[in-house]
Amino acid sequence: MGKTALYVFGASACVLFGCAGTPQPDAALIAARSQVAAAGNNAAVVSYATPQLQTAQGALGQAEVALSDADMARVDHYAFLASRDAETAQEIAQAKKAQQVVANAPLARSQALLENERLEAQKARAEAAQARSQQGLVVTPRDIVFRSGSAQLDPQAAANLQEVAQYLRNNPDRKVLIEGFTDSTGSAALNQQLSQERADAVRLALANEGVDQSRIEIRGMGPSAPIASNVNTAGRLLNRRVAIVISNADGTFPETASGSTTPPLLAPVSR
């Protein structure tokens, strides 16, 4: 009974620890295994140092065979070779990779130049856009027209001014100049006053939309600088208008419609 127990114990010990013929791998073999595995897991080694990797794997295989033969001197010899070959494969891969960098130098140079040209162009565009955004603009809303002799805004026009008001609320550094115009019928004095009243009507509408009064200037321009012919009804309708001049970022105004040599920078707002 006791003897049987001993046999069982011995057998399980064999299973657990490995008996005759299968000694434990020593430090050299363990190191070689991990080095060869590392080399095999390195993509650069696989593509650039295939023969060296294969040599290392072959040596490791020999070491494993020697282990199963329990020939530890041979295990160490082949483990040594496998370790060295694996390291060699890593170095070769590194060398090839670096050589690739050198070979690609002309490409890298031209890519660098191209990239900088692209950045240069981008910068120029950004600067141009910035310059434009600093500039003010002159808008002549086509839907803000007045009946003859009247300075009253129709409700639709007032609604359309909301867009301008919103822009001014979002850009507190900008000021706004409103120029009122008339057609050429009627006396100069009357037209001067009427144009002033038209500009003032727009000022009121903007103020009602929350634009601070101190940012709004108005000017009556009378029948000056007509944008259409005053000989027919349609032309006169277009001339009874306001021009809304948004200041440059520094608060100064761009050339205005009255003395303008520059055309409006934006197409007139119309709906």
Place this chain on the structure above:
Amino acid sequence: MARLSTWQDLSYVFVMAMTLAACASGPPSTAASASIAAANDAISHARADNALGTSPQMVNDAEQRLSQAQAAAKDDDNETAIRLADEAKADADLADATAQASQAERAAQTVNADVNTLKQTTAPR
């Protein structure tokens, strides 16, 4: 007659001795010679690639193993000679590869620095 017989005996002894000598201490096996020659080659390569500059210890190891291999071959221990020579070659190969990698790495760094300079000098400001 007796004298002639002595010469004959002696020649037998000589032939026997030669035969024994051939058994015990023949020239190094072809395999050992090949391994030693390969190790020699590898060391020359490594030296030519300036491996002494990058891994002097490894080159020394290779040379030591090689001379041990040659000694073993002289002592007709061909198995040891082959092992040592193969190990010497592995050392030398690694030293050579390290030297090549270091040289290529320097060249690549020069190229990278060059490209970086180009990038900086042509960058929009």
